[in-house]
Amino acid sequence: MSGNEIRRGRQKETGEIMNLISKCVQVMQAGGSDQWDEHYPNREVITEDINKGTLFVLAEGEAIAGIIVLDENQAQQYGAIEWKEQQGPQLIMHRLAVHPEIQGKGIARRLIAFAEEFARSGGYSSIRLDTYAKNSRALKLYPALGYAQRGEIHFPGRTAAFPVFEKVLA
Numbered sequence: 001m002s003g004n005e006i007r008r009g010r011q012k013e014t015g016e017i018m019n020l021i022s023k024c025v026q027v028m029q030a031g032g033s034d035q036w037d038e039h040y041p042n043r044e045v046i047t048e049d050i051n052k053g054t055l056f057v058l059a060e061g062e063a064i065a066g067i068i069v070l071d072e073n074q075a076q077q078y079g080a081i082e083w084k085e086q087q088g089p090q091l092i093m094h095r096l097a098v099h100p101e102i103q104g105k106g107i108a109r110r111l112i113a114f115a116e117e118f119a120r121s122g123g124y125s126s127i128r129l130d131t132y133a134k135n136s137r138a139l140k141l142y143p144a145l146g147y148a149q150r151g152e153i154h155f156p157g158r159t160a161a162f163p164v165f166e167k168v169l170a
Contacts, residue, residue, distance in 0.1 A: 006114045009055040009067065016064050017046055017057070020099050027100045028135075034159055035132035041095055049095070058111055066098040068111040070118055074128065077153035078164065084148070085168045088125030091115065096129075096138075103137075112145055119169055126168045133160035 009017060025036045049055035054071040057064045074092050083090075093115050098107045119127050130153060131138040143149070147165035154161055 004060040006056055006058050008053055009050045009057045011050055014047055017067055018043055020064055023100050024097045033134040058107055065102055066107040066111050068096045069094040070115055081151045081164050083150055083166055085126035091119040091124040091127045093127055093129040126166055128166050130162040130164045132162055
């Protein structure tokens with residue numbers, strides 16, 4: 001893939017990002033997953049991510065192919081997990097999404113590789129994330145990239161658990 005870059009999202013792109021999320025929600029729901037819906041992630045959440053500078057986009061030319069949010073905000077439920085890495089700051093990966101029309105072309109892997117480099121250069125000791133038990137693609141992807149499952153958590157209003165993963169950075 002040439003002509004693409006990963007950079008911070010911009011306010012003027014909020015509509016395009018919400019369109020990408022809407023398309024992902026349609027595909028998730030068609031596949032039987034209620035991980036995301038019309039309430040989450042919503043415009044308010046995405047706007048806040050952009051304002052904080054934590055939302056990154058993989059842009060192919062003028063189009064946004066995928067997004068990822070990188071911050072230090074751990075869900076309260078993470079406190080019950082036995083993480084391998086206890087020292088130093090942890091980078092938390094949220095809201096990884098790739099436009100459904102171009103899924104399966106390595107975009108998620110590129111965004112995750114970006115997150116790992118961002119974490120290393122920022123002095124983070126590990127990356128933590130959760131995904132949905134009904135998200136079979138993510139459940140295969142993260143272990144293939146060296147992420148170890150550390151347990152699972154639950155969020156209100158969701159029918160399945162959220163496996164949590166960690167990658168300790170050397």
